Amino acid sequence: MTTSPEIVASADGTPIAYESTGDGPPVVLVGGAFNDRTTVSALAATLAPRVTAIAYDRRGRGDSGDNADAFAVEREIEDLAALIAAAGGRASLFGHSSGGVLALEAAAQGLPVERLAVYEAPFVVDGLRPLPAEGTAERVRALIAEERRDDAVCLFLTEQVAVPAEMVDGMRASPAWPFLVGLAHTLPYDIALCGPDLTVPTDRLAKIAVPTLTMAGGASPAWFPAAAQAVADAIPGASYRTIEGQDHGVLHNPEALREPLLTFLR
Known part of the structure; x- marks a missing residue:
């Protein structure tokens, strides 16, 4: 991947930086907290050349701009819409952690998403971990x-x-x-993406009408696979898959995602 990104303007004018690698159907890689385009670049290289993998800096990160005074989840949805438009008008999404929550929300809002894959969206079900303290x-x-x-x-x-x-x-x-x-x-x-109580938004997820795969690592704490299964259960026709031997740090082992993602995306 090159070090000089391409730039697309979001709806509010914020510049969003991205890099593309590979050929084939486009898939936008959406990182979670503490991620920018560099942390998904190894996955992009692993998926190429069978897809065109698009790694981008979410707003406020890397070479992308920000409008922090007016932040809302909707702005990040608009950023994804701009990236999808730049990719040709339709694209698949892969989201990791809270990036998976963003990808789910984009699909629920009806963005032109071809296929949707999500790894360990950090919702909490069945009291399997403590919830954040109020405030x-x-x-x-x-x-x-x-x-x-x-x-x-x-x-x-x-x-x-x-x-x-x-x-x-x-x-x-x-x-x-x-x-x-x-x-x-x-x-x-x-x-803000995940909500104050990390509840699976079942009503919103039920609106997703694209093929969806949720995943969790076999070595992850139990609350991650439980949440991934709950997300799959809430989306019509979605499927769940365990990635054996992996945990929440799967982006450090992108080869573990190559076969399941390429099989699903193609």
């Missing part, structure tokens, strides 16, 4: 406003994602931590 979104936004980005990332990970505190301590000592902190200002977007 978590407001606290994250306040920390960002105070430029306490490190603290905002810690709060998001422990409260919103239920990562054990000792694991977060280990992450803070890793070379990847500055990358996460650099994207702290976009965390409110992911919280």
Whole structure:
């Protein structure tokens, strides 16, 4: 993939940066929290050349612009609409984590989506993990406003994602931590996408009328596959698949997604 992205203007004029690789039917890769186009680039290369994989920077990330004062989920839907238009008017979507929630919402709103694949959308069913404490979104936004980005990332990970505190301590000592902190200002977007109580939006999902595949890792905590199955159950005709040996970090092992995604997308 090239280092100089292409740019498409979203409906509100925000520039959205993207890169395309491969040939064949287009599929837009939608990353979740702490992701930009670089973190899905390995998956794009793995899927090419059998599809045209489009890796993009969600607004506020990488080379894309932002309009943070007026953020709403609808703006990110408009960003996807602009990317799909640039890809020829129809495209499939693959979404990881909260990027999967964004992809689901785009399909539910009737964007011209050919096929939809989602990996571990972070909904919570059956009380399988603690829900975020009340006011978590407001606290994250306040920390960002105070430029306490490190603290905002810690709060998001422990409260919103239920990562054990000792694991977060280990992450803070890793070379990847500055990358996460650099994207702290976009965390409110992911919280808004998933909703305050992380409930599966069954009524909205029932509106999705395109072939859909949900996936979860066989090595992931139980709440991820339970949520993926619940999402599949809510979408007419959708199917669920376990990706054995993988967890939420599957983007680091893109070969694990190659066969299931290409089989489904083609």
